[in-house]
Amino acid sequence: DIVMTQSPLHLPVTPGEPASISCRSSESLLHVRGFSYLDWYLQKPGQSPQLLIYLGSNRASGVPDRFSGSGSGTDFTLKISRVEAEDVGVYYCMQALQTPLTFGGGTKVEIK
Amino acid sequence: QVHLQESGPGLVKPSETLSLTCTVSGDSITSGDYYWSWIRQSPGEGLQWIGFIFYSGNTYYNPSLKSRLFISVDRSKNQFSLQLSSVTAADTAVYYCVRTFGSGSYYSFDPWGQGILVTVSS
Numbered sequence: 001d002i003v004m005t006q007s008p009l010h011l012p013v014t015p016g017e018p019a020s021i022s023c024r025s026s027e028s029l030l031h032v033r034g035f036s037y038l039d040w041y042l043q044k045p046g047q048s049p050q051l052l053i054y055l056g057s058n059r060a061s062g063v064p065d066r067f068s069g070s071g072s073g074t075d076f077t078l079k080i081s082r083v084e085a086e087d088v089g090v091y092y093c094m095q096a097l098q099t100p101l102t103f104g105g106g107t108k109v110e111i112k
Numbered sequence: 113q114v115h116l117q118e119s120g121p122g123l124v125k126p127s128e129t130l131s132l133t134c135t136v137s138g139d140s141i142t143s144g145d146y147y148w149s150w151i152r153q154s155p156g157e158g159l160q161w162i163g164f165i166f167y168s169g170n171t172y173y174n175p176s177l178k179s180r181l182f183i184s185v186d187r188s189k190n191q192f193s194l195q196l197s198s199v200t201a202a203d204t205a206v207y208y209c210v211r212t213f214g215s216g217s218y219y220s221f222d223p224w225g226q227g228i229l230v231t232v233s234s
Contacts, residue, residue: 037218048208048224049159060222092159096219100174103159 002027002095006104012112013087019080021107023093028073029056037097040069040078043106044089052091053078085111114138116209116225124203124232130196134209134225141190142167147212148192149221150183154205164212164219165192199232206230 003026013019029037036056041049051060053069056076066081080087088111093104120132134148141148149164163173165183173181182195196203206227213220 031218033216035218039220041221048227049221050224051220051222054220055218094159094221098217099161099172100176101161101219103161105158 001100002029002098002102004093004095004102004104006091006093006107008107009105011107011109013080013083013109014112015085016082019083019087019109021078021091021093021109023071023076023078023104025074025076025095027097029076029095029097030073031097036072036076037095038069038071038076039094039096041092041094041103042087042089043092044086047089049092054096083109083111114211114223116211116223118207118209118225118228120228120230122229122231124199124230125234126200126232127198130194130199130203130230130232132194132207132209132228132230134192134194136190136192136211139211141185141192142187145213147172147214147219148185149210149212149219150194151208151210151221151224152205153208153227154202156202157205160205162194162196162207164214201232204230204232 005024007022038056040053043049057069090106115137124130147164150162165171180197185192208227209225210221
């Protein structure tokens, strides 16, 4: 199975400031089609996870443009350009390259 | 707007079979555009993909659960179901049903149901 490792585990943030979360995979997630098979999900407090970013860098429908995904191979980053209070929650990366699909352990973002 | 709703017992005894159903509204399981997944979340294991099914009945299971797992679809009711046998306390989790986009070998989960907590205890 592909192992997904996120850092940091906890990320205190200041509203209006940028934030960054790292995700590393145990194998390259670059598909022969040229896409990185890596998604990001956000689980807000008391809610189910929701898709934020798919194929490494594509925002899902309705996701604000302050969220961006980047990276390739085994190293990926989710960036929030200016954090808002509604962005708190746990962020997960997930590899979508091969079954079993596997998730990172999560990064909890909270307001300082 | 598509909506998924899990239903089933919230308490299952050890060694028995966990059975859950997901009712889909706002989309047709038979449209052929999506797969339909089960994912669970527990404090100890985090998020774990269980498996998914296509409307035709084709299934893909997590190998770690495959020997105990059965996912089925009821096209007439626009539902899909999960059965996990011989459960233990390690199967205690929130279970989500999720619409799954699939293209080639790429899969993505959107949206998720609200989740149902299933506790395995005597």
